[in-house]
Amino acid sequence: MAKKYIDVMDTTFRDGFQSVFGGRVLMNDFLPAVEAAKQAGINHFEFGGGARFQSLYFYLQEDAFVMMDKFREIVGPKANLQVLSRGINTVMLDTGSREMIDLFAKMFAKHGTTTVRNFDALNDVQNLEYSAAAIKRNGMNHEVVVTMMDLPPGCKGAHDVAFYEKTLRSILDSGIQFDSLCFKDASGTSNPTKVFETISMARRLVGEEVHLRLHTHETAGVSVAAYLAALEAGANGIDMAASPVSGGTSQPDILTMLHATKGSNYNLGDLELSKILKYEDRLKECLADYMIPPEATQVSPLIPFSPMPGGALTANTQMMRDSGNLDKFDEVILAMKEVVERGGYGTSVTPVSQFYWQQAYANVMFGPWKQIAPGYGRMVLGYFGKTPVQADEEIIKLASQKLGLEPTTENPLDIADNEVTKSIAYWKKVLEDEKIPTTEENIFIAAACDKKGIAFLKGEGPLMVRKGKEENSSQSTGEKKMSGNYTVVVDGKKYSVQVAEGNADIQVTPVAEAATPAPVAAPAAAGGAGSVEIHSQTPGNVWKILKAPGESVNEGEIIMILEAMKMEIDIVAPQSGTVSTINVKVNDTVADGQLLATME
DSSP: OOOEEEEEEEOIIIIIHHHHHTTOOOHHHHHHHHHHHHHTTOOEEEEEETHHHHHIIIIIOOOHHHHHHHHHHHHOTTSEEEEEEOGGGTTSSSOOOHHHHHHHHHHHHHTTOOEEEEOOTTOOTHHHHHHHHHHHHTTOEEEEEEEOOOOOTTOOSSSSHHHHHHHHHHHHHHTOOOSEEEEEOTTOOOOHHHHHHHHHHHHHHHOSSSEEEEEOOSTTSOHHHHHHHHHHHTOOEEEEBOTTSSSTTSOOBHHHHHHHTTTSSEEETTOOHHHHHHHHHHHHHHTTTBOOOGGGGOOOTTGGGSOOOHHHHHHHHHHHHHHTOGGGHHHHHHHHHHHHHHTTOOOSSTTHHHHHHHHHHHHHHHOTTSSOOHHHHHHHTTBTBOOSSOOOHHHHHHHHHHHTOOOOOSOHHHHHHTOGGGSHHHHHHHHHHTTOOOOHHHHHHHHHHHHHHHHHHTTOOOOOOOBSOSSOOBOTTSOBOOOEEEEEEETTEEEEEEEOSTTOOOEEEEOSSOSSOOOOOOOSSTTOOOSEEEEOSSOEEEEEEOOOTTOEEOTTOEEEEEEETTEEEEEEOSSSEEEEEEOOOTTOEEOTTOEEEEEO
16 A cells, blocks of 8 residues: 655745744855755745745845745746745735735746745634735635644633634635645644644545645644644645754754654655755755854743744844843743733734734833833734734723724725835835836835835845854864854944854844943033933834923823834833933944933
């Protein structure tokens, strides 16, 4: 009897890179490994989308569409090249309008995409309908998704088999066209028993002909058991990655799963150990200069308590490294339980995972619920769709007060269509004003990446790649190698410098915590500093200054806004009075505890 063929998607070049390096891997460094993967017999790849779209423009100064074209050229026309899309967000920072969703589908089809894995973090099926239609109109396969996780201990109300069955039935009842069905667990927290019961339920509902997959991460340490449970329940496909971007925060290693299925009735993609070994050796050579964060290679027993996706975990820890407050990581993770529970149990996958992280970070740094992260607040108010259960009434009220928004049940697509800044015409005008060619690709890059997209298109974005070893070792002569991570101070500003031996590139990135305080701007009003000092409670950058010396303010009124961890931090007046001094300037980097302003 022939073994059951299981389709294997290699996630190395999308989710693997995102989960280990925060997406920051240059195309010319990894493309030789794509050829090695092809030679190993792999013909189904995740090659773009998700955060690996924006990261190319934000950090690598590379064009994702060019990367996708080169990838397709290497693997040939028959390979199944898949991208990750977030429903009505697609690969954008925020909810897209209908015409932007159409443009997403047109551009991704043009640049080599075969299949779009399409999910909504809230499991709001309404959010999948329009994007699904756009994907199919442009000739791509649509893989519809139900997002999964286990709730933190003591929580209940969603994310059990009954909840997933309700979601799947809603997909089937909606008439959404799909070519395959995926259950996606970005945090890797779904326990194997629930996975088995969920996949079994899905198989009964959709029949034997539908291609059914499970996607998970090793972060919580149960991914191999979850995959075996899914296969036993009737799954047709699973996702894996290649070392050194496998395991830990990423997917299980291809070799690990080949070993785990020895003696079973499953044929994992006709893959051969010897060929995969050669592929992984080539990939290791390609990535040898990259700094692998230690947390990317570890299984965390805390993750089931606070479901943080592997793809987001390293991106967040890298930002905390840059900000100089990585020591707060465990506190932020533990603070997520309350944030998840009171936020309505949206699945911890982008963008909701980032909302959870930002709110937990704010609760740790500024005190519980003193700040409302804008994304989290808009989510509980309904601006991204319907949460699995209603968010906590107190949090809804607080978010409404802090953000100045009323709760809504309006379709998020209708809201987006009414926003001028989410129209093609708006971004075409921006490009014209900046004297940038108004190609459809450029319009989408600008709309998806905003100011950082414009900076890329103008050639003004920073290159931020982490290369070099974390530790130096002594040579036989007794001299120390100079490769590694260094911090240097130039004109009072601190920079992180990654240096590799030989002819490798030297990478330089600004470090958020300043070696010396930012220069103090001379106060515009007479009388000098006030007796009430206002200090930063987190490292960050000054984004906006809303008040000037001499202006009157009420208690709680915003004086300035910092940007930290992709989040806006309001700096408010602790009492009513008059601003005496503003001690920083827009774009200054500030340290934790730095003096920002004074008042009387």
